[in-house]
Each structure stands twice: as C-alpha cells, then as structure tokens.
Amino acid sequence: MRILFAGTPGFALPSLDAVADSGHELVGVMTQPDRPAGRGRHLQASPIKQRALELGMPVLQPETLRARHGEDEIRALRPDLAVVAAYGLLLPGWMLSLPAQGCINVHASLLPRWRGAAPIARAILAGDSLTGITLMRMARGLDTGDILAQEATAIGPGETAGELHDRLAGLGGGMLPAMLDALARGEVAGRVQDEAAATHARRLDKAEAALDWRQSAVSLSRAVRAFNPWPVAHGGLDGERVRVWRAEAIGGAAEADPGTVVAADAAGIDVATGNGQLRITELQWPGRRRLPAAEVARGRPLVGKRFE
Structure with a gap:
C-alpha cells in the first residue's frame, strides 16, 4: 500500500x-x-x-x-x-x-x-x-x-x-x-x-492545574500526576506560585485547615487536604530548578504555613 x-x-x-x-x-x-x-x-x-x-x-x-x-x-x-x-x-x-x-x-x-x-x-x-x-x-x-x-x-x-x-x-x-x-x-x-x-x-486548561486543597489527597495526587509535564499542578505559598511535580496521598487525618503544611522532613512535605494528607516529594519555586521536597524541607521553615 x-x-x-x-x-x-x-x-x-x-x-x-x-x-x-x-x-x-x-x-x-x-x-x-x-x-x-x-x-x-x-x-x-x-x-x-x-x-x-x-x-x-x-x-x-x-x-x-x-x-x-x-x-x-x-x-x-x-x-x-x-x-x-x-x-x-x-x-x-x-x-x-x-x-x-x-x-x-x-x-x-x-x-x-x-x-x-x-x-x-x-x-x-x-x-x-x-x-x-x-x-x-x-x-x-x-x-x-x-x-x-x-x-x-x-x-x-x-x-x-x-x-x-x-x-x-x-x-x-x-x-x-x-x-x-x-x-x-x-x-x-x-x-x-x-x-x-x-x-x-476535553483539552487541558491551565486553570485546572491550580490545586484545590479542599479536595481529597487521592484526587490531588491524581491531579499532580495528570498535569505532569503540562500544565503542572501548583499552589500559592508565601506569595509565590509553587509548582508541584510529584506527590502521593498518605493516610491519616490532619488536624489542620486544608492547605496547611503539617510536616516537612526527609520523607517530604505533608499538606492537610479535605480528606487525608498529600505528601509532596518534588516541587519548584518560580525561576528555580525542580527540587526534592526533602531538600526544600531542610532549608525552609514550612510547618504551619499554608498553601492557597
């Protein structure tokens, strides 16, 4: 043919x-x-x-x-x-x-x-x-x-x-x-x-990539995976838009408002959600390279801060 x-x-x-x-x-x-x-x-x-x-x-x-x-x-x-x-x-x-x-x-x-x-x-x-x-x-x-x-x-x-x-x-x-x-x-x-x-x-829209922390950790982890490599899931922290490249849902309820960082250590950055916790394992600040969350946790005081 x-x-x-x-x-x-x-x-x-x-x-x-x-x-x-x-x-x-x-x-x-x-x-x-x-x-x-x-x-x-x-x-x-x-x-x-x-x-x-x-x-x-x-x-x-x-x-x-x-x-x-x-x-x-x-x-x-x-x-x-x-x-x-x-x-x-x-x-x-x-x-x-x-x-x-x-x-x-x-x-x-x-x-x-x-x-x-x-x-x-x-x-x-x-x-x-x-x-x-x-x-x-x-x-x-x-x-x-x-x-x-x-x-x-x-x-x-x-x-x-x-x-x-x-x-x-x-x-x-x-x-x-x-x-x-x-x-x-x-x-x-x-x-x-x-x-x-x-x-x-339907076609992906950049607006979809803004994480809504009131959703469950499972839903948010799917969004992070679905929007990698484009348009990349993100949330606001300290007035900056932080890209979330990799994350996973972990068990356990968090006694904090959705979006609040409840732990930050070698395992990653744990954030309270509407149901369960999302452990961020790779993220990126504007104008900077992608970093393992554990590396970010060593250099920034994050616990108690809140993603918007």
Missing part, C-alpha cells in the same frame, strides 16, 4: 517509524505548520516534520483542511491509506474518503472511553486503572469510527501523564505493522463503538 502519514507531536513518532519500517510505501507526511517556541519565539518544526525530513519524505503543512486546502498536494501522493496519530486537525469528508483503504487513527485510550484531545490526563484524573491504544477507522465525528484493534495496559499507581504518554506511544507503534499487513490483505473487520459508554476527554 501507498501510505500517507499525518501526525505532529512526539507521541506520533513511534507510529511514523513503524510505517516507515513496514513493507509498505510511505509516500508523504502531513504535520502542523511550524509554530513559535521557546523564549525567543522562533519558528520550530514539529517532531514529526523533523523525522520526516530525516527520512527524505515530502512534508505537507496545510494551515487548514477546510475548503479543500492542500487537496491537490495530497491527491498527487495517491495514497491507498492514511495513518493518523495526534495530527491536531479534524479530517474533512473529502480527506476521509480519498484513500481507497480509508484513514485509520492511533488513539491513546480504550474507545469509546475518552474520546477527544486529552485522553491520557483524563484517564489519570478519573482514577482509571486501565487504558490502552485503539486503532480505529476514522469517520465524521470526534473519535467515533469503528474499532479495528485494541490493546490494554495498566496505569501505574504513581505514573505521570508524561510517563504514560511515552508508553502508549510505543504501544501504538508496535500495533501498527500487523494492522497494516492485515488491511492490505483485506482481513480487518471493525466493530461499532458503544455510544452509551462514550466519555469526552
């Missing part, structure tokens, strides 16, 4: 590599336009564009696919199949029907649970014990197409969104070769998603 790949962030790299290394022909790569990044706000190519150039592939970067933008370039590649992984734009009807074999998507959840932009973080926030990768045939609508294959994996008790992201990216790339061969042989039959079981993984 002649395969067109569409993706943008690092999550899509294992999938692009899997297509490139398969026995099929990678004919081109679509990715988001270069965006300003870093302190200098210089234009930066996406990870997928950088890898595509290394592979010597034609790169297409349409600003939009509406009104058939980029259609002539895409048609000129004559794809039999499009493989999509975290591309960032919804494919319009003309694009979905262009390849004879259609378009398949590598999605980081066990559909129909967590359709949408942030399935990894939403799974952690919800306390899910399992997630996985779904290979689906794309259709009009957000992640609504037929399921072609799924593989589940357990979410580790302390696993962050960044760590889970990397594992799922590799899992998705590992599932693709067999799927491509099966599609080429015409041996794949999809199954319709159960609409009644669908949930929506």
Whole structure:
C-alpha cells in the first residue's frame, strides 16, 4: 500500500517509524505548520516534520483542511491509506474518503472511553486503572469510527501523564505493522463503538492545574500526576506560585485547615487536604530548578504555613 502519514507531536513518532519500517510505501507526511517556541519565539518544526525530513519524505503543512486546502498536494501522493496519530486537525469528508483503504487513527485510550484531545490526563484524573491504544477507522465525528484493534495496559499507581504518554506511544507503534499487513490483505473487520459508554476527554486548561486543597489527597495526587509535564499542578505559598511535580496521598487525618503544611522532613512535605494528607516529594519555586521536597524541607521553615 501507498501510505500517507499525518501526525505532529512526539507521541506520533513511534507510529511514523513503524510505517516507515513496514513493507509498505510511505509516500508523504502531513504535520502542523511550524509554530513559535521557546523564549525567543522562533519558528520550530514539529517532531514529526523533523523525522520526516530525516527520512527524505515530502512534508505537507496545510494551515487548514477546510475548503479543500492542500487537496491537490495530497491527491498527487495517491495514497491507498492514511495513518493518523495526534495530527491536531479534524479530517474533512473529502480527506476521509480519498484513500481507497480509508484513514485509520492511533488513539491513546480504550474507545469509546475518552474520546477527544486529552485522553491520557483524563484517564489519570478519573482514577482509571486501565487504558490502552485503539486503532480505529476514522469517520465524521470526534473519535467515533469503528474499532479495528485494541490493546490494554495498566496505569501505574504513581505514573505521570508524561510517563504514560511515552508508553502508549510505543504501544501504538508496535500495533501498527500487523494492522497494516492485515488491511492490505483485506482481513480487518471493525466493530461499532458503544455510544452509551462514550466519555469526552476535553483539552487541558491551565486553570485546572491550580490545586484545590479542599479536595481529597487521592484526587490531588491524581491531579499532580495528570498535569505532569503540562500544565503542572501548583499552589500559592508565601506569595509565590509553587509548582508541584510529584506527590502521593498518605493516610491519616490532619488536624489542620486544608492547605496547611503539617510536616516537612526527609520523607517530604505533608499538606492537610479535605480528606487525608498529600505528601509532596518534588516541587519548584518560580525561576528555580525542580527540587526534592526533602531538600526544600531542610532549608525552609514550612510547618504551619499554608498553601492557597
């Protein structure tokens, strides 16, 4: 098959590599336009564009696919199949029907649970014990197409969104070769998603990362994991916004108002919550490097202070 790949962030790299290394022909790569990044706000190519150039592939970067933008370039590649992984734009009807074999998507959840932009973080926030990768045939609508294959994996008790992201990216790339061969042989039959079981993984918002200490320690620990590496959970302390990179719920009620530091020692910084205590083990003050909480506890008097 002649395969067109569409993706943008690092999550899509294992999938692009899997297509490139398969026995099929990678004919081109679509990715988001270069965006300003870093302190200098210089234009930066996406990870997928950088890898595509290394592979010597034609790169297409349409600003939009509406009104058939980029259609002539895409048609000129004559794809039999499009493989999509975290591309960032919804494919319009003309694009979905262009390849004879259609378009398949590598999605980081066990559909129909967590359709949408942030399935990894939403799974952690919800306390899910399992997630996985779904290979689906794309259709009009957000992640609504037929399921072609799924593989589940357990979410580790302390696993962050960044760590889970990397594992799922590799899992998705590992599932693709067999799927491509099966599609080429015409041996794949999809199954319709159960609409009644669908949930929506809305895009993350920076405002969500402000920790509400009235919540339970369990909920707060999930938030810390879900927002690592972005947008990073935080709380106000001594008039500064302190980023909380790692934390865990510990047992025992604290006789203090939520947000109050009740202990700070080699184990970490223990904070009272609405139910239980949150032990912070890694944090960061503005303009400074990330530090183990034990190191902070040795250098600052924290007990009795309160996070806002």
